[in-house]
Amino acid sequence: MSELRTQVSKYLSYLLRHNAEDLTIDDRGFAAFEEVLAKVRRRFPSVDKSLLIKIVDESERKRFEIVGNQIRALYGHTISVQIDLKEDSAVLVLYHGTTPQAAQRILKDGLKPMGRRWVHLSSTKEIALEVGVRRTNNPTVLEISAAEARKGGVKFYRSTDKVYVCEYVPAQYIKKLSA
Numbered sequence: 001m002s003e004l005r006t007q008v009s010k011y012l013s014y015l016l017r018h019n020a021e022d023l024t025i026d027d028r029g030f031a032a033f034e035e036v037l038a039k040v041r042r043r044f045p046s047v048d049k050s051l052l053i054k055i056v057d058e059s060e061r062k063r064f065e066i067v068g069n070q071i072r073a074l075y076g077h078t079i080s081v082q083i084d085l086k087e088d089s090a091v092l093v094l095y096h097g098t099t100p101q102a103a104q105r106i107l108k109d110g111l112k113p114m115g116r117r118w119v120h121l122s123s124t125k126e127i128a129l130e131v132g133v134r135r136t137n138n139p140t141v142l143e144i145s146a147a148e149a150r151k152g153g154v155k156f157y158r159s160t161d162k163v164y165v166c167e168y169v170p171a172q173y174i175k176k177l178s179a
Helices: 003-018 033-043 049-057 100-109 125-133 146-151
Strands: 064-067 070-073 093-098 119-122 140-145 156-158 163-166 174-176
Touching: 003 033, 003 049, 003 070, 033 049, 033 070, 049 064, 093 100, 093 125, 093 146, 100 140, 100 174, 119 125, 125 140, 140 146, 146 156
Parallel strands: none
Antiparallel strands: 064 070, 093 119, 093 140, 119 163, 140 174, 156 163
């Protein structure tokens, strides 16, 4: 992704996940597309409607969606929104990339949302490694036994084909993968 696309995607994440500033976001996380575009253009004047749509459509992790004339972030919120996700009852194993220090805490206390509304999990080891690299040069990948956790009452929701979310994963269902 070009530098401009990356910057715009990060700004969209900030607006739609964490701080809408002067945008109106409904309880399902949607904001008017044209309002968001105008807001983005104040910071990045060269961004037009087609580029914003490309950023949404071509995002590797499917961070956003456009429905009609509205746009929203699909996961990662710290603001209070209700994204209607269907429970996934088939996934057997999920992954979480993190720092070695955080991994030690997680293996003891479990995976918690840590300021977000959900715990974010990856569908593959490779994606979890990519996520972990954003926080450290030496990430730790944790494996979550979704099948066992589900038996213990944990509910997993598929946000995208690469991202799953849940409220909490107890430590007993988590193990560190060897480097």
